Amino acid sequence: MKHISVSEFKNYIDEAQESPLLLDVREPWEYQLCHIDNSKLVPMNQMPNVMQELDKDRETFLICHHGVRSQRVGLLLKDCGFSKVVNVTGGISAWAQTIDPGMTTY
Secondary structure (H helix, E strand, O other), rough: OOEEHHHHHHHHHHOEEEEOOOEOOOOHHHHHHHOOOEEEEHHHEEEEEHHHHHOOOOEEEEEOOOOOOHHHHHHHHHHOOOOOEEEOOOOOHHHHOOOOOOOOOO
């Protein structure tokens, strides 16, 4: 599984011709507090029920609070045949500190 910093991910978003799939694997209450625009909430415990709806060949970025849950989900997706899984290291916490200092944190 590939890992990318929040700065690298921000650059990727800015340069991408189409919006990448960003799966936020935190809980709904966390997502309500703060999230990255155009991210899709799929809590970690719901991933086994949802992953059959996802394109296994689409570049899929994963984010959580600090990067631990998203890494676990990434490993699950890789084991299930997803070929382009990328973990955003540092999670939403690093995003708030580095990219969006005005973002609510917890």
